[in-house]
Amino acid sequence: MDILMKAADICKDYIMGEVRVQALKHVSFELYRGEFIVILGPSGSGKSTLLNILGGIETATSGTVYYEEMSLDWGDPKSLAAFRRAHAGFIFQFYNLMPGLTALENVKLAAELSGDPLDPEYLLEQVGLSDRAEHFPSRMSGGQQQRVAIARALCKNPDILLCDEPTGALDSSTGCQILKLLSDFNRKYEKTVVLITHNQTIAQIADRVFYFKDGCLEQIRVNEYPLKPEEVVL
Numbered sequence: 494m495d496i497l498m499k500a501a502d503i504c505k506d507y508i509m510g511e512v513r514v515q516a517l518k519h520v521s522f523e524l525y526r527g528e529f530i531v532i533l534g535p536s537g538s539g540k541s542t543l544l545n546i547l548g549g550i551e552t553a554t555s556g557t558v559y560y561e562e563m564s565l566d567w568g569d570p571k572s573l574a575a576f577r578r579a580h581a582g583f584i585f586q587f588y589n590l591m592p593g594l595t596a597l598e599n600v601k602l603a604a605e606l607s608g609d610p611l612d613p614e615y616l617l618e619q620v621g622l623s624d625r626a627e628h629f630p631s632r633m634s635g636g637q638q639q640r641v642a643i644a645r646a647l648c649k650n651p652d653i654l655l656c657d658e659p660t661g662a663l664d665s666s667t668g669c670q671i672l673k674l675l676s677d678f679n680r681k682y683e684k685t686v687v688l689i690t691h692n693q694t695i696a697q698i699a700d701r702v703f704y705f706k707d708g709c710l711e712q713i714r715v716n717e718y719p720l721k722p723e724e725v726v727l
């Protein structure tokens with residue numbers, strides 16, 4: 494299988510006064526192109542820290558992250574920004590839309606930052622929101638805002654989509670729709686998706702499940718028969 498990203502012996506420490514928090518301890522793995530990864534683990538186990546390091550939002554204390562053959566250069570903020578812009582898409586629990594921009598303008602803004610964007614109007618149609626293009630976020634439900642956030646993330650045409658609890662604030666049927674969009678993107682365009690969740694049920698749709706505990710990647714489980722999002726009961 495084609496390796497898209499690789500984490501080699503990643504450690505992340507946060508120093509707060511006299512206290513050192515070891516958020517990640519010697520974490521190593523490979524991510525394949527086109528696979529769907531779910532990350533599970535208790536609160537504080539290092540899941541978000543890892544996602545942020547994979548996306549070039551945070552730097553590791555030691556170790557190396559590779560994107561294809563290239564190692565991310567944590568000493569060079571410009572090259573990290575270039576990596577983020579060209580290759581990584583983010584979806585968070587709270588949608589972080591620009592409140593003063595319409596749905597379409599939010600997506601277009603992301604397109605302007607990308608060298609190889611997908612068509613914003615097409616993406617809004619794909620997430621079922623063509624008729625809401627001119628609406629501001631404050632006039633949309635949580636599920637609709639998350640769909641705009643997904644269109645915005647996909648618009649950059651990223652190779653890897655990093656999702657931190659994307660369904661955490663949504664009711665189960667809206668959460669299911671969001672998972673379906675992510676899964677469709679994953680299968681249709683063969684893009685890698687990494688999704689953090691506290692909901693073990695969601696792990697059934699993954700190709701592989703990473704279990705974190707106390708900053709360590711304790712276990713990787715392969716799902717031989719991943720379920721479709723519409724087959725899981727959230």
Ligand SMILES: Nc1ncnc2c1ncn2[C@@H]1O[C@H](COP(=O)(O)OP(=O)(O)OP(=O)(O)O)[C@@H](O)[C@H]1O
Pocket residue numbers: 507508509514515516534535536537538539540541542543
């Ligand atoms: N900016 C920071 N400064 C100091 N400590 C931090 C910072 N970010 C995370 N931590 C600490 O690092 C550890 C891992 O945090 P992280 O947010 O990665 O865990 P998580 O598994 O994503 O938790 P949750 O499921 O609650 O979001 C925790 O002990 C947390 O308090």
